[in-house]
Amino acid sequence: MKSIVASVGTGTPVIVLNGHLDVVPGLPEDFEPHTEDGKLFGRGSYDMLGAVASMMVLMAELAKTAPACNVVLTLVPDEESGGEAGTGHLVKRGFVGDIAICGEPTNLNIAIQAKGILQLIVKVPGVAAHGSRPWLGRNAIFQALESYRTIASLNVFEESTPFFDRPSLNLAKISAGKVFNQVPDSCVMGIDIRYLPGQNPDELLNRIRTSLPDAEIYVHLQGSPVDTPPDNVWVRKLRRYAKTDFFGQDGSADTRFYAEQGVPAVEFGPSGANHHGPDEYVEIRSLFEYKEILKKFISNIKDDEDEI
Known part of the structure; x- marks a missing residue:
C-alpha cells in the first residue's frame, strides 16, 4: 500500500493534516455521486474524502504563500482496515508533528478523546x-x-x-x-x-x-485510546478559530497512532451524516468553512500565543 506525503513551509510548529482515501463497501449506486440541497451524496463523501479535498485545496493555497510553520499532509490508504500500513507506518518512520489533525467527520467539532x-x-x-x-x-x-x-x-x-x-x-x-x-x-x-x-x-x-x-x-x-489535553496550546488555538466544542469519539481513528507517540491528536472534519450507511453525504458549504478554519489556524499559528 502507498501513502502520499506533501509538505509546505519550514520550521516549527509542525502541523500534520491526516486523511484516509479508503472507504467502506457499499452498493453500486453508493458510488455514483450527486448533489442535492447543498449536499454531496456518495460513499466516502463524509468519511472522509470531503475533508481530504478541503485539505488538498488548502495545501495548494498555502504553497503560493508559505506559512510560518511546516504543514505536512499525509493521505493514507487503509484507515478503515486498521491503519497499520498507512498512518501507523508513517508514524513509525517519523512523520509526526506538534499536533495532528485527522479530518474524520465531526460536524466541525473537535474530538480530543477516543475510545x-x-x-x-x-x-x-x-x-x-x-x-x-x-x-x-x-x-x-x-x-x-x-x-x-x-x-x-x-x-x-x-x-x-x-x-x-x-x-x-x-x-x-x-x-x-x-x-x-x-x-x-x-x-x-x-x-x-x-x-x-x-x-x-x-x-x-x-x-x-x-x-x-x-x-x-x-x-x-x-x-490505544486517545486522550489529548484540552489545554494544549495548539488544540486551544484550533478551537479558537473553529469556535466549537470538544467531545469524545466512540469509534477509533488514526489519531491513535499519534497519541501512542505522545503527539496531541484530534479529529476535526466537516459536516454531514450517514457515514458507513446509505445516503451518506457531506454538506458542501462546510467543506469551504472547514478549509478556511484550518487556513486561519495555520496562518496565525504564531500570533497571540500568550493570549490563548
Missing part, C-alpha cells in the same frame, strides 16, 4: 451429542451466550467519563455447529470492546479471562 479498541476471539466449549437427544450434551452456542452475558455484567462496563457514558461492548461474530443433527461442541465469538481513556486493557482482559475460566480467549486487535 481504545480491544477485539477478542472467545472460544467456548460444549459437549457434542445427537441432535435428537440434546439433553445428553451441552450446547456450546448456549454456553457462549451465557459467557457473553457474564462479560456484559462486569462492572467495568458501567464506568463513565465526562465524554462517555460507558464503554462499548458488541457481540460482532459468532460461529458454531457443523450439521443439523448434532449438538455443537464449540462456539467461537468475536467481541468488539471499545474501552474508555483511563481504563487499562490488560486489566480488562484479565477480568474477562477470570470470569470465563473454561473459555479460550485471544486478542484479535488492540488499539
